[in-house]
Amino acid sequence: MNEFQEYYYSHPYARELDTFVLSCHACKEGYEIVLKDTIFYPEGGGQPCDKGTIQGITVLDVQRKEDKIVHILKQPLPLGEKVHCVINWEHRYDLMQNHTGEHIFSGLVKKLYGYSNVGFHMGEYICADFQGELTEEMIQEVERRVNHAIWANLSVNEIFCTPSETGKYEYRSKIEIAGITRIVSIDGYDMCACCGMHVSHTGEIGVCKVINFEKTGNKTRVFLLSGRKAFDYLNHIQQENSKISKLLSANPLEISSAVSDLGQRYLDLQKSYRQLSTEIMLKDAKQIPMYDAILYTALLADYEAMRVFCNQCIKKGISTVMVIAKNEIGYAYVIMSENVDLQSIRAEFNTRIHAKGGGNGEMMQGSCTATPTEISGAFTTLTGATMHIVS
Numbered sequence: 470m471n472e473f474q475e476y477y478y479s480h481p482y483a484r485e486l487d488t489f490v491l492s493c494h495a496c497k498e499g500y501e502i503v504l505k506d507t508i509f510y511p512e513g514g515g516q517p518c519d520k521g522t523i524q525g526i527t528v529l530d531v532q533r534k535e536d537k538i539v540h541i542l543k544q545p546l547p548l549g550e551k552v553h554c555v556i557n558w559e560h561r562y563d564l565m566q567n568h569t570g571e572h573i574f575s576g577l578v579k580k581l582y583g584y585s586n587v588g589f590h591m592g593e594y595i596c597a598d599f600q601g602e603l604t605e606e607m608i609q610e611v612e613r614r615v616n617h618a619i620w621a622n623l624s625v626n627e628i629f630c631t632p633s634e635t636g637k638y639e640y641r642s643k644i645e646i647a648g649i650t651r652i653v654s655i656d657g658y659d660m661c662a663c664c665g666m667h668v669s670h671t672g673e674i675g676v677c678k679v680i681n682f683e684k685t686g687n688k689t690r691v692f693l694l695s696g697r698k699a700f701d702y703l704n705h706i707q708q709e710n711s712k713i714s715k716l717l718s719a720n721p722l723e724i725s726s727a728v729s730d731l732g733q734r735y736l737d738l739q740k741s742y743r744q745l746s747t748e749i750m751l752k753d754a755k756q757i758p759m760y761d762a763i764l765y766t767a768l769l770a771d772y773e774a775m776r777v778f779c780n781q782c783i784k785k786g787i788s789t790v791m792v793i794a795k796n797e798i799g800y801a802y803v804i805m806s807e808n809v810d811l812q813s814i815r816a817e818f819n820t821r822i823h824a825k826g827g828g829n830g831e832m833m834q835g836s837c838t839a840t841p842t843e844i845s846g847a848f849t850t851l852t853g854a855t856m857h858i859v860s
């Protein structure tokens with residue numbers, strides 16, 4: 470049961486503490502250590518545990534076991550001795566900024582749209598699951614209001630109440646609490662039962678940014694960042710945007726239209742390249758010497774152009790035509806033949822060159838990771854045809 474007597478509740482901004490070792494027992498991961506008091510928050514309520522050291526030894530994990538806070542260390546600590554504890558403040562303060570930011574966000578979603586927060590996880594991003602469908606506009610409105618609450622620098626208060634007193638308050642809660650309930654209250658925005666760590670004033674959050682959201686069934690998962698983590702994320706985005714704007718010689722605030730123009734130019738060029746490659750292939754088809762079977766390497770992996778080339782060669786009187794061209798997987802191939810029943814060899818051929826493809830008795834095509842030599846070799850083995858390389 471959590472009675473909220475630990476040092477980190479009464480001193481949420483304490484970074485160091487001298488205390489005594491009450492117990493030290495060997496466990497699977499090393500040693501389980503219980504201290505007289507602690508500044509280490511144990512994992513719980515969606516918030517990860519604190520990081521840091523005790524007597525210079527790294528704390529691997531912190532868990533609540535019944536009414537005790539257990540610290541896991543690789544090395545033992547002397548029973549009854551005074552030890553010096555230091556928490557990783559940057560890590561803790563990130564969690565405080567992000568936890569309070571999430572409370573305001575979830576409180577506003579409940580207030581504006583009536584959807585409860587039904588899941589909460591603090592990892593690389595803060596994930597909050599809401600029992601309802603939130604649109605982009607709804608999320609933007611919540612985000613705007615969260616930042617107003619941050620700039621108003623409201624105080625974040627704790628209310629401790631016994632089961633008989635909880636009825637006095639209207640607050641968000643995921644579970645029934647048997648003992649003392651700690652309600653974290655931000656006037657006008659949120660009241661929520663919580664055992665996690667929070668900043669004392671909303672201004673300390675700095676900024677809250679929605680990074681992404683996704684719908685899963687009738688729920689919406691929102692990915693959030695607040696405080697330093699939000700700043701670092703936005704800074705990263707800004708640096709990337711700056712690089713792109715320099716590469717495109719475009720105004721950073723109008724980067725999407727510059728990228729869209731570039732995309733269109735690429736499509737136009739691709740079209741021209743395709744036309745040109747097809748023209749070259751058709752010109753080559755006219756000049757190719759007469760063999761019974763040929764292997765031609767095309768400039769562009771375009772199945773339609775490759776089939777047109779094969780047709781031209783077959784019309785000329787070449788019995789078997791194989792065209793290959795480099796693609797994003799490895800090689801694309803098209804084979805046409807007048808005297809080989811391609812349907813009968815297709816499955817075996819594709820298996821030998823690890824290809825995926827289709828076709829009929831006269832034509833087959835596909836894509837594979839095999840080399841041109843392996844592709845023509847597999848065909849020769851199955852049909853006995855001698856492939857003459859013509860490009």
Ligand SMILES: [Zn+2]
Pocket residue numbers: 514568572661662663664665
């Ligand atoms: Zn909370």
